Amino acid sequence: MVFMSKPAPEQFSFIRNSKPTPFFSGIPLIDLSKPDSMHQLVKACEEFGFFKVINHGVPMEFISKLESEAVDFFSLPLSEKEKVGPPSPFGYGNKSIGQNGDVGWVEYLLLNTDQESISQRFSSVFGDNPEKFRCALNDYVSAVKRMACEILEMMADGLKLQQRNVFSKLFDG
Incomplete structure (x- = not known):
């Protein structure tokens, strides 16, 4: 999760209000x-190796909740955010960027999906109740995993593999 310092919520309204369009005309x-989504997906994999998905089934409510929690976290004073870092490999970090281009400051939060790890890391910032953040993250990650499994199973079908879950079962465990 990468975020700009002290964002205004209206900066992100384009995410919810934009019509789905490719970033440029070449991305499927x-x-x-x-x-025909399976056929389109297989074709995109064969011809491009990547694609953008819409109507993916990840509830907008989950996206919005996690976005809101991220805005809340990144709006905290630096001293509070640093309690969740340094990233080793997970946690909060920040650095100056752009030696060869755009110059600026980036803050980031690297997370794993282990509930205990998230609760421990965020208890220093949110006290004894990091549950709101953890729940928002878990809901979002679960929905994205389901979507990823669906896409991987469509790919397996498109490759005519006998075992449909040959790729998606890698997410178990």
Whole structure:
């Protein structure tokens, strides 16, 4: 999760209000709600190796909750955020960027999805109740995992593999 310092919530309204369009005309756009999405996905993998998905089933509520929690976290004073760091490999970090281009300051939060680890890290910032952040993260990660498994199973189908979950079972465990 990478975030700008002290963002204004209106800076992110474009995420919720934009119409899905490719970043540039060459990136395949796969609508997972369409009947031919598997065919489109396989074609995108063969021709490009990547794609953008829409109608993916990750509830906007989960995205918005995690976004809100991120805004709350990154709005904290630096001394509070640093209690969740340094990243080793997970945690809060920040640095100056742009030696060869854009110059600025980036803050980041590297997380794993282990509930105990998140609760321990964030208890220093949120006291005894890091649950709101942890729940928002867990809901989002679970939904994204389901979407990833669906996409991987569609790829396996498209490759005509006997075992449909040959790729998605890698997410178990």
